[in-house]
Amino acid sequence: MPEYQLHCFAQSGNAYRAALMLNLIGADWEPVWVDFFKAGVQRSPEFRSEINEMGELPVLVHGKRTLTQSGVILTYLANRSGKFKPQGEDEELESLRWMLFDNHKVNGYLGPYRFLKNWAKPAPPESIAAFLKGRLDNNLMIVNKRLEQSPFLVTDRPTIADISMSGYLYYPAEEFGFDIPKEYPAIGAWLGRIKALPGWKHPYDLMPGHPFAA
Numbered sequence: 001m002p003e004y005q006l007h008c009f010a011q012s013g014n015a016y017r018a019a020l021m022l023n024l025i026g027a028d029w030e031p032v033w034v035d036f037f038k039a040g041v042q043r044s045p046e047f048r049s050e051i052n053e054m055g056e057l058p059v060l061v062h063g064k065r066t067l068t069q070s071g072v073i074l075t076y077l078a079n080r081s082g083k084f085k086p087q088g089e090d091e092e093l094e095s096l097r098w099m100l101f102d103n104h105k106v107n108g109y110l111g112p113y114r115f116l117k118n119w120a121k122p123a124p125p126e127s128i129a130a131f132l133k134g135r136l137d138n139n140l141m142i143v144n145k146r147l148e149q150s151p152f153l154v155t156d157r158p159t160i161a162d163i164s165m166s167g168y169l170y171y172p173a174e175e176f177g178f179d180i181p182k183e184y185p186a187i188g189a190w191l192g193r194i195k196a197l198p199g200w201k202h203p204y205d206l207m208p209g210h211p212f213a214a
């Protein structure tokens with residue numbers, strides 16, 4: 001059995017952060033597909049009592065240890081592998097700062113925005129999407145500005161903050177209805193730099209469940 005198991009599904013940018021990290025560090029890992037859309041496995045009492053009380057993916061299993069929250073998983077893998085690890089207190093704090101901003105304000109809005117647009121039944125009122133888009137415009141602009149000043153979020157080399165921030169950003173533009181790499185050129189160039197790292201794969205090639213059969 002591979003060293004790591006990652007509970008995930010192809011459409012999840014939150015899970016992609018962990019899957020991408022595992023691949024970039026050359027870990028011996030396997031995905032465990034979770035039927036998120038149809039069965040809503042993550043909402044079952046069994047999942048919550050045995051796998052993750054928070055009812056969320058990704059979940060990383062490493063021997064007897066089970067980890068959830070992509071930021072925790074990224075930190076764990078960086079500590080174990082020594083790769084993409086912020087160096088010293090200043091970088092650690094800066095990396096944490098961007099990961100919190102990402103989880104809360106960037107991918108934290110992109111995920112629900114894309115979900116509502118593509119899969120929510122019944123479709124939500126337009127005002128909800130408009131609210132999320134307004135927040136996204138502001139927050140993506142902040143990330144773009146940061147990346148105009150620095151090749152990666154924290155320093156001149158990639159860290160787990162970059163892997164975290166890339167969560168939903170490689171999914172096709174039509175799933176969002178706007179083209180992030182084109183509208184935010186510094187984000188587009190940075191996505192190209194991450195894509196050039198050995199072991200990079202697109203989320204739909206890295207995790208099971210694509211294409212999604214409605």
Ligand SMILES: N[C@@H](CCC(=O)N[C@@H](CS)C(=O)NCC(=O)O)C(=O)O
Nearest residue numbers: 012014055056057058069070071103
């Ligand atoms: N901050 C969490 C977010 C995890 C998250 O929201 N995952 C989604 C899947 S993409 C989920 O499991 N949602 C379950 C639900 O809302 O019922 C992380 O980064 O791991």
